[in-house]
Amino acid sequence: METNIVVVEDEQEIIEIIQTQLKGLGYNILCFGDGKKALDFIQSNDGKDASQTSLFILDRMLPSVNGMEICKFIRLFNPTKTTPVLMLTALSTPEQIVEGLDAGADDYMTKPFDLAILLARVRSLLRRRETSNRTPENKNVLRHKELVVDMDQAKSWIDGQLLELTLSEYKILCCFMLSPGKVLTRNQLVEYIQDGPINVTDRTIDTHIFGLRKKLGDYSSIIETIRGIGYRVIGHD
């Protein structure tokens, strides 16, 4: 099956660089220089064309319709709501990045970016899409190398050793395992584990992650901290 990537970027030179690199990896690239044209494409043919897209790469500051609005539309529009979005932005403060991720982007990269890192992130997001599209034998058993989470039994193991996690640590681990490679903001994690009368805050998340990392031992490096934004579980091959 062909991999189609849509790039929405107003700088022609940057489009050329991305296009050269991604075409070199055998992907089909469709480029748009302004937001309105990209939105027209997504809605065209009742979204059938857009549903064939494997990944959107969006700039934030675009003529006519900005990247944030396109991202929000992609998340609301049925044919594209599960398609990964990578935001490429020159807006680089933590607040701006969190804003982009909360709007529905799966990952972000700030300009200027390293081409090798861009390609790695693209591969990671495409892999996640492939994994979620497959129908696994047991969808409730999640694996990351030797780390296994069984959501039916609510248990997790490393190298066959049972992990003794608190409920919140377990929920966070599930959240990470369900979205490998995706940057999860603290707000998103709070929403995911918030349950009952206990008020979960950003700092509570940090404390849980600190505890989770200690219990994961050598495996703790799979959780990457994105300063001022949140966390990501490094995608696995």
Added chain:
Amino acid sequence: MIEIGYKKILFFQAFFLFSLGTFVYNFFKKSFALHDVSSKFWTIYLLVWFGFIVLNLLFIKFFALPTKGLLKKLDSTTPPDDLSWSVIEESLSKRDVHHQIIQSEYEIENLKYKILLDALHDPVCIFGKDQIILYSNQAFHQLFSLSCDSTKSTLLEVTRNHYFQDFVKTAIQTNEIQKINEFSFNPVQDSLKNHFEIKVFPLKNISNYLCIMHDVTERKLADQMREDFVANFSHEVRTPLTILNGQMQTLKQILEKNKEYDNEFKSIFEKIDNNSRRLISLFADLLRLSSVEKKKDLFKEEVHIEPIIEGLAEELSVNYPQKSIKFNFQIKSTMFYVDYNLFEQVIINLIDNAYKYLGALGTVTIKTYNEGTFNILEISDDGMGIPVEQQHRIFERFFRVDASRSSEIAGTGLGLSIVKHIMQKHDGKIKVSSIPSKGTTFILQFPAK
């Protein structure tokens, strides 16, 4: 009349003391038959007694009674005893004139101060403990669109700002000078939306308070323009940098296939790559500094600092694989009242700094403890230290210790400046103590909650 009374008192006192002395002399002489005592003794006794009387009179004349000056003044204004009504009236009118002169002198002084204060561009007011305005200048009237008769209103009625009210309350309670750096009143009250540096001085001798509002709008606008320029410039430069960087990497990929790449192009690309990264981190740091400066309100909260410090020490070690640095944690105070993201930035910059200036082996000690109303964080290393003459400059923008080594140790020269600004935003302090070739200690004081 008072003069007469004063002379009579002196006369009667002298007479009384003389009589008392004579009586005591005769009483002792007769009652105890002290005839044997030589007459010389009694002579000395009487002389001493008279001397005492004279001293007593002099004391009364110069010290016990009202001062000489006052007496003179009374002399000039007090009519003699045998005066007719016309003389008395003349004397009274003389006194009235005197009072009028004093009053007019006061009025002139008052007017001078009023003119002086009205000429000031800065709004000024004087208020009492009950916060009722006793005086306010024209700039104050203009700022709050008041009529000239605005006295007797309270500060809250005039300013309608509860934050300002709390500030004034603190000044009254502490009875010490209080200051706000940049304060803006409600847009309704101050349609120009000016920014003020406000100081309240307690006037201790009259139990009132002087409030001076120095207009810093222009300075703020200039700062704002500078910050915006840095932010926009750093932002705008990202697109061309992306293109340059991207094209360079594409070209590198093409040339890497060439057999001569290692000999001919590798070192060139390494230099371009290093300098490109240097430029990128410079703009990133400039943007970071600008965003710290621009930050108006910190999101302060109780933060458990142990996981942050330990986590960052471990994470940053990845950037220095060739160095073996031992961390020693002595965490006595675990909760700090800080803005989480900014606090993280402080720790990153200081630990990264320690890594940079340590050799292949070294120790970093991180201590936290409480001291009065402060939470203290100390980060020390046993690295190369900072020369004494350069220690006071290390928080300046772009200052690098020993410029000749700047190219050897990567960095933008903005890291410690960012730390200083973050500490200022926290109303905290940062100090450095360093002994060349022995190590450096940064001491950070964060106000406790």
